[in-house]
Amino acid sequence: MQAVSIETSRSLRILYIVRTAFQVVWAAAVIATAMKQPVIAAVLFVLYPLWDVACTVYDLNTASRSGSARTSQTINALLGVAAAIGIGLTVFRQPIYSVAIFGGWAFGAGLLQLVVGLIRRKQAEGGQWAMILSGAQSMLAGIAFFLGGLYDKRHIQDVGGYAIFGAIYFLIGGILLTRQLSKAAGAVVETSR
Template sequence: MQSRTSTLRNLYFARTFVQIVWAVLVIKGAFCPGVTAALLVLYPLWDVACTLFDLQSASEGRMILQANVALGVLTAISIGVTNGSHPTYAIASFGVWALAAGLLQLAVGLARRKQLGGQWAMILSGAQSTAAGVAFTLGGLSGKLHAKDLGGYAVFGAVYFLITALLLQRKLHQQPVESV
């Protein structure tokens, strides 16, 4: 259990860092459509990579994590296809992904809550991602949102990942060390 907790903690710290960097780049890159397009495709692919890493040691929520991988790949393709001709549709695709991924994250957080603890921030993050996804989808379809508007979403996600990583770190310090 300690190994799983440590693995998740490290993953969540990495996600925090990458999401902050992504948010800065997407906000700054809003003036360069090519960079912004690449960043929009990379975000769900980063989530896929993290989920695949998570799957290596996950015992809870495996089917949910697998669904998240498929969703992220399909989203990256959708964003890549729509971004050149209809950038607002790319935002809407990102929104649909955020909504669905938020629901999946909420489910995984609930599944992990009893086993690992320290998941309340992931549960809140899933709920917020779901709500943001609705807003991004509607904003993208109406042409009212732009890629730079997604930066705040990544920052909030990073904060939730950081909180969860710190909670897991605290749990690791409270547990006796496993014998090898």
């Protein structure tokens, strides 16, 4: 494993573990507030794509140096900002549209995550099969949210389950990267002997 790849893997591991923790807390908050405090749930709903944007920007600054992965993530960040604006404009007036917007964003973000995962897997950065599966699952969930929003389903708490599944994938990715980094550290010790 090269030095750049080790640094990238470390950055991704930190990102994945932080995302895991945040998403579990966020999901619990959305599920707890959706029925009794819908205004708080609505604000959390707007914040989720912005959280994804913040994570994408971190990833862009630490791991995605150039190429197709960087382009995909730049598009993902712009998509997240647009989704947050769209959700913010509709969540209090037409919640069904905000669910549909979230679904469109989840589909697009999942597709872009799938692309980045495939690119990184090809570059042997490891821990990416979980991200590939997460991207595919996000695309399927996005379709369900989009169609649900169009057919008058306004249950924002359903998004909590979506975030929990994402957290599981990020946790698996973080564990796989930790194992990869441990193997790389062991290889360095062996070659220095």
